[in-house]
Amino acid sequence: MTPERWQQVDKLLEQALGQEPEHRESFLEQACKGDATLRQEVESLLTAHEQAGSALSSPPLALTTHKPLEPLQSLVGQSLGHYQILSRLGEGGMGIVYKARDTHLDRFVAIKVLPHELVADADRKKRFVHEAKAASALNHPNIITIHDIAKEIGRDFIVMEYVAGKTLDRLIPRKGMRLSEALRIAIPIADALTAAHGAGIVHRDLKPGNVIVGNNSQVKVMDFGLAIPVQRKTGDKDEEGTQTSSVIRTETGVILGTASYMSPEQAEGKPVDQRSDIFSFGAVLYEMVTGRRAFQGASHLATLTAILREEPKAASQLVDGVPVELDRVLQRCLRKNPERRFQSLADLKVVLQEIQQDVNSGSVPAAEVAAASVKKGRSAAVWTTVVALSLVAAAWLWLSLSAKEPQDGPLTAIPLTSYPGWEESPSFSPDGNQVAFAWAKAGRDQEFDIYVKQIGVEEPFPLTDHPAPEVNPVWSPDGRSIAFARIVSPGRIAYIVKPQRGGSERTIAEFDVSSAHLSYFQSAKWCTWTPDSKSLIVVGKNASQAREALFYIPLDTLEGRELTDPPPGLAACRT
Numbered sequence: 001m002t003p004e005r006w007q008q009v010d011k012l013l014e015q016a017l018g019q020e021p022e023h024r025e026s027f028l029e030q031a032c033k034g035d036a037t038l039r040q041e042v043e044s045l046l047t048a049h050e051q052a053g054s055a056l057s058s059p060p061l062a063l064t065t066h067k068p069l070e071p072l073q074s075l076v077g078q079s080l081g082h083y084q085i086l087s088r089l090g091e092g093g094m095g096i097v098y099k100a101r102d103t104h105l106d107r108f109v110a111i112k113v114l115p116h117e118l119v120a121d122a123d124r125k126k127r128f129v130h131e132a133k134a135a136s137a138l139n140h141p142n143i144i145t146i147h148d149i150a151k152e153i154g155r156d157f158i159v160m161e162y163v164a165g166k167t168l169d170r171l172i173p174r175k176g177m178r179l180s181e182a183l184r185i186a187i188p189i190a191d192a193l194t195a196a197h198g199a200g201i202v203h204r205d206l207k208p209g210n211v212i213v214g215n216n217s218q219v220k221v222m223d224f225g226l227a228i229p230v231q232r233k234t235g236d237k238d239e240e241g242t243q244t245s246s247v248i249r250t251e252t253g254v255i256l257g258t259a260s261y262m263s264p265e266q267a268e269g270k271p272v273d274q275r276s277d278i279f280s281f282g283a284v285l286y287e288m289v290t291g292r293r294a295f296q297g298a299s300h301l302a303t304l305t306a307i308l309r310e311e312p313k314a315a316s317q318l319v320d321g322v323p324v325e326l327d328r329v330l331q332r333c334l335r336k337n338p339e340r341r342f343q344s345l346a347d348l349k350v351v352l353q354e355i356q357q358d359v360n361s362g363s364v365p366a367a368e369v370a371a372a373s374v375k376k377g378r379s380a381a382v383w384t385t386v387v388a389l390s391l392v393a394a395a396w397l398w399l400s401l402s403a404k405e406p407q408d409g410p411l412t413a414i415p416l417t418s419y420p421g422w423e424e425s426p427s428f429s430p431d432g433n434q435v436a437f438a439w440a441k442a443g444r445d446q447e448f449d450i451y452v453k454q455i456g457v458e459e460p461f462p463l464t465d466h467p468a469p470e471v472n473p474v475w476s477p478d479g480r481s482i483a484f485a486r487i488v489s490p491g492r493i494a495y496i497v498k499p500q501r502g503g504s505e506r507t508i509a510e511f512d513v514s515s516a517h518l519s520y521f522q523s524a525k526w527c528t529w530t531p532d533s534k535s536l537i538v539v540g541k542n543a544s545q546a547r548e549a550l551f552y553i554p555l556d557t558l559e560g561r562e563l564t565d566p567p568p569g570l571a572a573c574r575t
Contacts, residue, residue: 012028012031012038012042015027016031028042028043075098075155076098080100080111080113080150080153081152083103084101085111086100095113095114096112097111097112098111098113099111099162111157111159137201138196138224140195142188142191143195143221143222144220144221146161147159163214164215167212167213168212169207169208169209172291173291175319176288176319178479179289179322179323179326179359180356180360182289184217184356185213186281186284186288186352187356189284190348191349193345194345194349196224197274197346202272202277203221203280204276205261206221206281207258207260210222259300260293260294260303261280262279263276263279263338264279264307264308267304267308268308275342278342278348279333279338282329282330282332282333282341283333285329285330289315289322294312294334295310295312312330315330320478325354357504359480359499360503361504361506362480362499416437417439419439420441421441422439423437423438424438427475429500433454434454435452436451436453436473436474436500437450437453438451438470438473438484448470448471449464449465449470450462450463450464451463463482464484464505466486468487469486469487470484471485472484472525472526474525474527475529476497476500476529477533479500480533483497483529483536484527485538491512491513492511493510493511494507494510495507495508495510495511495527506555508553509536509538509553509558509560511539511540511551534554535554535555538551549565550564
């Protein structure tokens, strides 16, 4: 739809809403002047508006933006049966959540309490009980466990597993998460929903606020208050041979879910199945990667309109380095037509695992990699010039800034490390928050490993643990990977790339190096990245084995190309 067409539709929608309901049909017939497509667009938005209004006017079935529950006397310090209420954790669409202690089993639990003034609301109480039954049927490490449902002193409540951590909506930064972190969280969510769908349950309200990431990094999906059992298609048979039907029927005109994450079929109050969760999952993953919601409007109606009519920007247009395949995954999840989405989260999970493997290996092709074929044809002289100019520009900038920066007092050296043994070859992450370095715990003459340390926060963790010495770590400009050198044998070096927080390593190249140069290897910089984080420039013997030269190694093809041809008598060539 063109912007001009949308303005026309939006203007007619506003005018139609100003008409009495019984007069809208005649108004549209006159205003659309025989344009059937225009009238259909306006009428579909009118229908969505009426359904949204119906939902918002009914607290138990609202778009989770309902009027907050009336303040109640706190239960903190009181007991519900053998559960001692310790603190209030939060408030959701179905009640207030407390942290409590199970005095029988001496463990912490979470308790969701339905406020007593809403117990009389049959729909809300029915959903409250339904959530407990739906979630208790699921036994999966990435789904919050339901321990009990009970009633004490006139209060209905669900007893759930307590997870110390934060909900996902509190963890997504403004510019999105690191790709490796987003996938680390997204895959367990997909696994949890796969288990739910396998048990015949659709969540229907997946959103960042319904995912909790524990302090131990474990991911849990919660709040199955809108979940509903899936019935199989007519003609399909269950394990006992009984024929069933596979579509979930929802009361016509009722919208359940959270506006920004609901599927188009939810927004229109139509029947839904597991593919609705796939759409919501795509919206959540899009937000994790980009830091923005896929669909957002100034009002609920505007958000619903965006879900029904608009396409979100490709994630790669908002964030650098998003793989082509992940762009395709998000686009396929967020298709309006359920038939064109992934048909199961099990299949989607497999695709995400493959992308994760590529990301961890450092071989994932970014969206802009289409230009790589042009770069491959550049001459060695061009690359040498680029590297030289980059170094000169960086030095000039550093000197300029250093000269202008006022000094408030004498500088004080603060040690980053103070460990036994020998530490050397530091490389700072692009954001300056972490440092990678080589560390030989038993002394300089012993084997070095690569360690990564978050400055001022944690003890270093070993990135490598290999019998061969590893030195010269170099952080990639995008902050995702660390390249380093491994002395695999006297006179031979392997260049390795590994994700900065661990994962599968990838050997990029191996070269012979003069034995005389190895004594200088640990203190020299023999490996560096290109500015786009897609290639390495390393040192190794040239084809004639006469002397060391610089080689350009693209990570996608590993087809090395010699950049320099040092003249005879040159002692060494370093990056």
